Amino acid sequence: MYDVVIVGGGPGGLTTAIYTSRAGRETVVVEKEMPGGLMATTHEVENYPGLPDVSGAELGERFRRHAEEFGTKVVMDEIESLRLAGDQKVAVGAAGEYAGRVLILATGSAPRTLGVPGEDRFRGRGVSYCATCDGAFFREQEIACVGGGDAAVQEALHLTRFASRVHMIHRRKELRAVRVLQDRLLSHDKVQVHWNTVVEEIEGDKLVSGLRLRNVATGREQHLPVGGVFIYVGHQPATGFVPDEVGVDEQGYLVTDDHMRTGAPGVFGVGDVRHRIQRQIATAVGDGATAAMAVENYLGDLEGRESH
Ligand SMILES: Cc1cc2nc3c(=O)[nH]c(=O)nc-3n(C[C@H](O)[C@H](O)[C@H](O)COP(=O)(O)OP(=O)(O)OC[C@H]3O[C@@H](n4cnc5c(N)ncnc54)[C@H](O)[C@@H]3O)c2cc1C
Known part of the structure; x- marks a missing residue:
């Protein structure tokens, strides 16, 4: 014993x-x-x-x-x-x-998972919860990062090393991350933030090819073509x-x-x-x-x- x-x-x-x-x-x-x-x-x-x-x-x-x-x-x-x-x-x-x-x-x-259609199906095929583990698979691709806290922002910044563009999807109109991380993210030329936006569905055939997004303020839906999505929602x-x-x-x-x-x-x-x-x-x-x-x-x- x-x-x-x-x-x-x-x-x-x-x-x-x-x-x-x-x-x-x-x-x-x-x-x-x-x-x-x-x-x-x-x-x-x-x-x-x-x-x-x-x-x-x-x-x-x-x-x-x-x-x-x-x-x-x-x-x-x-x-x-x-x-x-x-x-x-x-x-x-x-x-x-x-x-x-x-x-x-x-x-x-x-x-935590988003719980949206496609998340389970594409796990490991474009859906990831670890930028350090999987970021390098997405060189020169457009990808999305979901969340708004420290971890989400930190990992989105890490993803800019590989991706051609990082779409930050955040359901509110401001981030929760500490100021120093927010400043780095918001001034980064590879990052585009989609405010007031949630993921409704992760789409693809064998691999992720895009996201169906909804703006919670306007209700407008949009298709965003991306090769991968990194999820940091707690x-x-x-x-x-x-x-x-x-x-x-x-x-x-x-x-x-x-x-x-x-x-x-x-x-x-x-x-x-x-x-x-x-x-x-x-x-x-x-x-x-x-x-x-x-x-x-x-x-x-x-x-x-x-x-x-
Ligand atoms: C993307 C990201 C970035 C972060 N960056 C920072 C940072 O820069 N600075 C900072 O201070 N913190 C950071 N954190 C937070 C930090 O990683 C955690 O607060 C810290 O690791 C918590 O330590 P822990 O020992 O409590 O748990 P964990 O580190 O989660 O370790 C728990 C371990 O238990 C194991 N385990 C779980 N269930 C079982 C089981 N049933 N049987 C056996 N093993 C099991 C798990 O595999 C895991 O290895 C970050 C977190 C994330 C997700």
Whole structure:
């Protein structure tokens, strides 16, 4: 049995692992896709302190190596359910079971879909949720980017490196992204913003060939020929496998206290999966450090009880 089982190998999970394994606690991180998490899918991270021009993939790799240097084991598997009865917490994966005295949920959140016709059909054939992963497939093509927050604007700017034109589709008449990103986007000569506009349908034959758009102010419909569409319209917490006793809010985010403790003793939640306002690498890292210290207290109490 491990001391600490961590589900999710993003910045939150890996930071917890750095602290707990450094404290001599046997720690495993179970990750279903790619250690580094969501940050590993972003091209440039400009706001992580001390590393002003690091790529998301490189930062993720550094986090993983750092945790492994202190003895963390990183396992690739997808956790499908949890068994939480008693002092032993078990994360049940597709390939194995991981039992620990403490369980950390650091599963982040997955991209939200638009839910329009064509989105599922053309996923991976012109519909993408990751500019860093797929941007280079669209060299010299016209493409669209849907959304208006930081992630959407940042990724639209990244896409200008490949595309001949980037159509930014935004349902409101102003962007939500921070000012510095907005200024860069709005002054870019490859970018055209379609304000007050929503995607009604993604069209094509074998691959995406265009979008049917609707202006929400005028009701006017328009066909926009593009070879690809990148969608950044928010995220959904990855808590589908979490039992009720742990506690989630109405949107599915984990509810924790200031020590990252959930409603189930010995189960902690960190990072984007947690009910919070900010979803950043730095905030996930902060959660990881806070949780690790609370874990040490929890295990100390448990060991005190066991020795009596
Ligand atoms: C396009 C984009 C650009 C961004 N740019 C920045 C930026 O410049 N600066 C910044 O600070 N933040 C940025 N962010 C936000 C940042 O990436 C996240 O806030 C951060 O990664 C959250 O860390 P986390 O550890 O909570 O979750 P995540 O990074 O999402 O990691 C969660 C991990 O859990 C895994 N997982 C989920 N479910 C399971 C399961 N059942 N079993 C096993 N593993 C599972 C996932 O595969 C994932 O690797 C960006 C996000 C996006 C989408």
